[in-house]
Amino acid sequence: MKETDLYPPIKQLLESQGFEVKAEVGSADIMAMRNEEPPVIVEMKTGFSLTLIHQAIERLKITDLVYVAIPEWKGRSGWKAFVANRTLCRRLGLGIITVNHACDKADIQLDPTPYSPRKSKKRQERMLKEFAHRVGDPNEGGSTKVKLITSYRQDALRCLAHLKKHGATKASDVATATKVTRARPILADDHYGWFERVERGIYNITPKGKEAAKEYKAELKAIK
Numbered sequence: 001m002k003e004t005d006l007y008p009p010i011k012q013l014l015e016s017q018g019f020e021v022k023a024e025v026g027s028a029d030i031m032a033m034r035n036e037e038p039p040v041i042v043e044m045k046t047g048f049s050l051t052l053i054h055q056a057i058e059r060l061k062i063t064d065l066v067y068v069a070i071p072e073w074k075g076r077s078g079w080k081a082f083v084a085n086r087t088l089c090r091r092l093g094l095g096i097i098t099v100n101h102a103c104d105k106a107d108i109q110l111d112p113t114p115y116s117p118r119k120s121k122k123r124q125e126r127m128l129k130e131f132a133h134r135v136g137d138p139n140e141g142g143s144t145k146v147k148l149i150t151s152y153r154q155d156a157l158r159c160l161a162h163l164k165k166h167g168a169t170k171a172s173d174v175a176t177a178t179k180v181t182r183a184r185p186i187l188a189d190d191h192y193g194w195f196e197r198v199e200r201g202i203y204n205i206t207p208k209g210k211e212a213a214k215e216y217k218a219e220l221k222a223i224k
Contacts, residue, residue, distance in 0.1 A: 008104065067112065
């Protein structure tokens, strides 16, 4: 699909809503007017890009009613990318029009409105708790495809170190000795495969746990 293929269905859509539509007015790809209302401006591209967003933001100096227009997404990956870009446009106060080339039909997916994001108190509290509970700064910013050291992993490592040194131990005793209040669920859930229950309420480390003790030797030393 070429950029020029987007124009006819967008023009038809806006005209159906009572707008007079003209292309290439000044710096705008499309400009539409309806009575004494503020102008509507549409910037077209064959896909989402930083250039498209920059152009649309520039048009916000002219009117609050700015849309970006792109071909309709294809497939699941296309939908996921669209959703992410829709969130970005919502934050910037931009609207979105998509064009289905198969039926030459344009649809408004998002109208331009001021964006006021709702804060997630639970998410904030969870992050604050993680920040406060984590010992030191064991991760490297920007890391991908690596095992991150979270406060949960640090607590699990404390339990691991205690069992490695003392052998099979009651979960309550591990909690007391390590000061890890969630030691019992950590041992019971065995999220990392490091622990095994040898008797009711008593746990020891697995062969995988022994390997983890070697792997996280530096981290174990840091959190003692």
